[in-house]
Amino acid sequence: MDATSEASFAEFVRSQWSDLVRAAIFLGAGPHEAEDIAQQTLVRCYASWQRVTDASNRDAYVYRMLLNQLRDIRRTRWWRSRVDAEADAHVDDASGQVVLADAVHQALDGLTKEQRDVVVLRYFVQLTEAQTAAALSIPPGTVKSRLSRALAALAGSHHLSELSEEHR
Amino acid sequence: MSDLEDSWDGLPTGTPPVGAIMAAGRAEAARRRKLRQTVVAVGATAAVVGAFVAGAAVGNRPTPSASRPHSDASPAAFQADLEPAQSCAELLESYQDRALELVTAYGWGREYDGYRLEESGTFDSRRMENLSSAKEYVPLSGQRSQSSSPTGTNVQENGVDEPDTVKTDGTLVVRLRGSDLVVYDASGPTMVKESTTHLKGLEDGQILLSGTTVVVIGTNASSPRDELTDRRRGSRVITLSVKQPDEPKVESTVTYASRVVAARQHGATVRLVLAAGLPMLDFLEPGGKVTEREALVANRRAVRETTIKDWLPAYDSGAGSKQLLDCTNVAVPDTGGLDTVSIVGFRGTDAAMPHAIGLAGATTIAYESADHLYLADAPSRWGCGGCRTARDIGGGTTHLYDFELDGVDAIHVASGEVEGRLADRWSLDEADDVLRVAVGPSSETGRFNSIVTFRREGKELTEIGRLDHLGKNEDLKAVRWFDNLAVLVTFRQVDPLYTVDLTDPAKPRLLGKLKIPGFSDYLHPLSDTWMLGVGRGARGAQIALFNTSDLKDVKRVAVETYRRSSAIAGSDPRAFTWLPKLDTALTVIRKGDRVRIAAITVSHGKLSSSLTNVEYGDDAAQVRTFGLPDGRVVLVTGEDVRFFTLP
Numbered sequence: 001m002d003a004t005s006e007a008s009f010a011e012f013v014r015s016q017w018s019d020l021v022r023a024a025i026f027l028g029a030g031p032h033e034a035e036d037i038a039q040q041t042l043v044r045c046y047a048s049w050q051r052v053t054d055a056s057n058r059d060a061y062v063y064r065m066l067l068n069q070l071r072d073i074r075r076t077r078w079w080r081s082r083v084d085a086e087a088d089a090h091v092d093d094a095s096g097q098v099v100l101a102d103a104v105h106q107a108l109d110g111l112t113k114e115q116r117d118v119v120v121l122r123y124f125v126q127l128t129e130a131q132t133a134a135a136l137s138i139p140p141g142t143v144k145s146r147l148s149r150a151l152a153a154l155a156g157s158h159h160l161s162e163l164s165e166e167h168r
Numbered sequence: 169m170s171d172l173e174d175s176w177d178g179l180p181t182g183t184p185p186v187g188a189i190m191a192a193g194r195a196e197a198a199r200r201r202k203l204r205q206t207v208v209a210v211g212a213t214a215a216v217v218g219a220f221v222a223g224a225a226v227g228n229r230p231t232p233s234a235s236r237p238h239s240d241a242s243p244a245a246f247q248a249d250l251e252p253a254q255s256c257a258e259l260l261e262s263y264q265d266r267a268l269e270l271v272t273a274y275g276w277g278r279e280y281d282g283y284r285l286e287e288s289g290t291f292d293s294r295r296m297e298n299l300s301s302a303k304e305y306v307p308l309s310g311q312r313s314q315s316s317s318p319t320g321t322n323v324q325e326n327g328v329d330e331p332d333t334v335k336t337d338g339t340l341v342v343r344l345r346g347s348d349l350v351v352y353d354a355s356g357p358t359m360v361k362e363s364t365t366h367l368k369g370l371e372d373g374q375i376l377l378s379g380t381t382v383v384v385i386g387t388n389a390s391s392p393r394d395e396l397t398d399r400r401r402g403s404r405v406i407t408l409s410v411k412q413p414d415e416p417k418v419e420s421t422v423t424y425a426s427r428v429v430a431a432r433q434h435g436a437t438v439r440l441v442l443a444a445g446l447p448m449l450d451f452l453e454p455g456g457k458v459t460e461r462e463a464l465v466a467n468r469r470a471v472r473e474t475t476i477k478d479w480l481p482a483y484d485s486g487a488g489s490k491q492l493l494d495c496t497n498v499a500v501p502d503t504g505g506l507d508t509v510s511i512v513g514f515r516g517t518d519a520a521m522p523h524a525i526g527l528a529g530a531t532t533i534a535y536e537s538a539d540h541l542y543l544a545d546a547p548s549r550w551g552c553g554g555c556r557t558a559r560d561i562g563g564g565t566t567h568l569y570d571f572e573l574d575g576v577d578a579i580h581v582a583s584g585e586v587e588g589r590l591a592d593r594w595s596l597d598e599a600d601d602v603l604r605v606a607v608g609p610s611s612e613t614g615r616f617n618s619i620v621t622f623r624r625e626g627k628e629l630t631e632i633g634r635l636d637h638l639g640k641n642e643d644l645k646a647v648r649w650f651d652n653l654a655v656l657v658t659f660r661q662v663d664p665l666y667t668v669d670l671t672d673p674a675k676p677r678l679l680g681k682l683k684i685p686g687f688s689d690y691l692h693p694l695s696d697t698w699m700l701g702v703g704r705g706a707r708g709a710q711i712a713l714f715n716t717s718d719l720k721d722v723k724r725v726a727v728e729t730y731r732r733s734s735a736i737a738g739s740d741p742r743a744f745t746w747l748p749k750l751d752t753a754l755t756v757i758r759k760g761d762r763v764r765i766a767a768i769t770v771s772h773g774k775l776s777s778s779l780t781n782v783e784y785g786d787d788a789a790q791v792r793t794f795g796l797p798d799g800r801v802v803l804v805t806g807e808d809v810r811f812f813t814l815p
Contacts, residue, residue: 001197001398003372003387007740007789009193010186015734015758017184022176035182039189046193059760097180104175124176126732154172 031097060134115150256495273463275451320794331374378516430534444508447478485520498526505530513576535596584629597649635676663687689738709735733759
């Protein structure tokens with residue numbers, strides 16, 4: 001990768017970092033784990049950055065990688081979430097994060113995995129409908145229907161009050 | 169806003185470990201490439217000779233590899249004091265002794281220290297920015313404002329220019345686009361392209377402008393690549409005269425067998441800090457019939473068989489390859505990592521005659537004041553390798569080397585050390601012969617940031633004062649230095665802005681602390697009263713106006729937010745321009761693939777802002793603006809250089 005691409009990649013990392021970490025937490029990761037996952041996702045993106053740049057849709061690609069990373073971790077290290085949660089609890093400056101992450105996980109607990117993916121990517125990360133569809137390999141129409149069901153479920157559980165706002 | 173949205177915004181996400189991701193990404197890319205090569209090699213061999221050779225092809229193929237060394241994690245407690253080598257034999261012995269500690273069965277250590285932040289100097293991101301050359305004493309209430317360098321670049325130090333992809337002398341605009349040097353005439357009503365000169369063999373270049381001489385500094389496209397980092401190991405410096413803008417003339421081309429760590433310009437003098445890297449030796453790797461022990465023995469032998477030419481970089485100004493450093497001009501530090509750093513000086517008009525001295529050690533950070541150059545190394549990170557680097561704290565000791573600048577020559581005058589880790593070159597500043605250093609959390613001090621002051625005493629940089637406990641459990645995001653004031657921003661939960669009185673360098677004193685949501689990673693002083701901060705809030709990029717008239721009680725009086733966007737100036741201050749005549753700041757904002765210029769006008773303590781779309785996609789890092797003496801503003805985008813009308 002030349003310096004120009006490196007600079008643009010570095011900028012990409014800076015601009016995406018927070019959303020990636022938050023998305024990983026919303027998708028079920030612990031705070032520590034989320035940073036690892038975001039980091040690994042971006043490392044993988046680096047190695048295929050040229051390809052990502054060519055593929056007109058970078059955001060969709062990155063979140064697709066994030067979902068893959070989460071899936072891989074769940075598959076190979078399913079036991080780690082408990083270990084991580086314990087480790088997290090011992091780090092004093094992270095305890096607030098752990099509590100917050102737990103609250104998020106509980107709030108999203110009523111959703112199916114499919115609904116959760118859509119609501120995180122479309123509603124919180126604010127990918128477009130087309131990007132969300134590309135990241136999840138589902139038709140745009142399915143994004144729409146899953147999202148409305150997911151939001152309705154969340155509204156029923158009083159975790160989202162203003163459904164109209166942001167709902168582009 | 170709902171609970172979940174609050175949670176989304178409220179989740180602290182730490183500092184993006186950009187350096188670690190890039191380093192790991194490079195290593196990963198190199199690993200994949202090597203894997204591909206191996207597969208190809210096996211395929212080819214198998215087809216011709218037979219499958220039984222394949223094992224040997226994988227295992228026995230000598231794989232030269234090189235990486236940057238680990239720095240010494242437990243440096244001696246005494247202050248370093250550089251001694252030049254007495255002879256080439258002595259210098260070679262010191263290289264070999266230290267190399268034998270590094271070499272493994274897999275070459276230069278398999279545990280590549282990829283998490284070391286590296287300042288690739290001019291070509292790197294800048295998280296901090298500072299100011300002040302401070303030859304003269306200015307009282308605390310003194311002038312605090314910053315304008316761009318005469319060539320239109322927003323720089324660290326007044327009087328010390330820095331390379332960029334575009335430069336102006338007020339009439340001509342010179343721009344490096346890839347390997348093409350494009351000259352424009354900006355004196356007429358429209359921008360007129362005068363010439364395009366293709367520079368062969370140059371990659372990733374940047375330029376300096378001295379009179380009518382353009383100095384292009386970049387990577388030598390025909391130099392070998394480092395196996396592990398995939399970066400070219402050589403650099404190329406081309407000087408051109410643009411006396412005739414329609415026909416620039418190449419005056420000299422010099423190649424160095426080192427990469428550029430930093431480049432600066434004082435008047436007509438150009439100074440480069442170069443790093444040679446560890447020599448690429450024909451190392452053996454275990455595998456096949458080669459045992460780990462056999463590989464180690466062979467690799468140690470390869471180190472013992474090195475000659476001084478393997479270690480000292482060469483340069484070529486067209487008359488054949490020459491050794492850049494004399495053995496007796498290379499100092500060997502007592503501690504720190506292994507590398508060869510060259511400090512090269514030349515006049516822009518005489519680039520073929522470089523003066524150079526060397527340091528047989530590794531340094532990654534270079535800061536240049538008006539008359540001194542400071543080099544610092546980066547202690548290696550401890551803790552778990554590869555995991556959770558975002559929250560590791562730095563350990564070890566940073567070594568500081570102080571060089572006095574005398575024309576094209578640099579003279580080593582003192583050394584020192586500071587516990588903890590320097591973020592980058594913006595952590596250093598010299599004023600009134602006092603070196604001030606901002607150090608982040610370290611295993612030696614604790615989980616907080618400190619300001620440490622040094623004075624040269626004999627051959628030592630001696631610590632004379634310090635202020636600790638700035639931002640407990642917080643990361644330093646930005647620091648701006650003034651003659652006797654430092655403004656620091658830290659970040660984690662709440663994002664305080666500190667003001668520190670440096671009037672008495674022996675007693676840095678905390679003046680005030682402002683807690684605000686969102687942080688600034690670039691601070692730009694407008695006057696004694698006003699300062700702009702470019703940074704990030706929970707919802708995106710933000711630009712804040714601070715009232716600094718009372719340093720004990722700094723107030724944030726206005727904020728502009730750009731949702732889901734990021735401000736590039738936070739990582740590269742060259743994407744920020746202050747136009748004093750118009751009381752307007754221009755800064756590059758990125759939202760997804762859209763790149764915009766935000767024009768922020770400051771008036772009576774209020775901000776008003778407007779956005780203009782200027783670019784799309786990958787060229788965001790190339791976008792620049794600067795003002796001409798006649799008040800017009802030039803906008804540089806990926807493809808274009810044109811006048812920009814403020815909205």
